[in-house]
Amino acid sequence: EDQVTQSPEALRLQEGESSSLNCSYTVSGLRGLFWYRQDPGKGPEFLFTLYSAGEEKEKERLKATLTKKESFLHITAPKPEDSATYLCAVQAGFGNEKLTFGTGTRLTIIP
């Protein structure tokens, strides 16, 4: 069974204080690892897809990286508007479109 574990559960940072969120996964035949952002009262919003170990993707202050066992979401000089819950999900198995999600990291950026 596919498993995704995210840490920490919650993280509070001062504005400008860089940090990283972790997503550890156990799957058979990873096809893609996804990062989503979820604001209160809204649906998850797609950020990145990573396909293979060593891959990196960037978007504004966010950079996602992937190894064979985990992914990191690095946040550089965050702003209060980066406050949200960040969800990690994996897709595994040929022809399978199912996503297995972690429980998320609730990030709060303090002005």
Added chain:
Amino acid sequence: DAGVIQSPRHEVTEMGQEVTLRCKPISGHNSLFWYRQTMMRGLELLIYFNNNVPIDDSGMPEDRFSAKMPNASFSTLKIQPSEPRDSAVYFCASSPRLAGVNEQFFGPGTRLTVL
């Protein structure tokens, strides 16, 4: 381009009543997914369709839950009879299912409260 549309946004009902949640996927997307999100269990896939055909319903909790997709632009998730433990936010998502791995795009969700 409109995103995934869900209705209603909020539903409050009493135990034993029938509840129907509705979803309109993004035009041109041919995969549709129903998820449930709770504090305890996070985001869980209930069922997904490809080209209107149910592919995996292993996440549907029990026979009280059913889902249909009569055409490419509409799907329903029905709970009959509803129970207080069904209270959650239900999300619909769609994906273009192009060759390879495709991201899913989520709707705003329906917050269901069963009293």
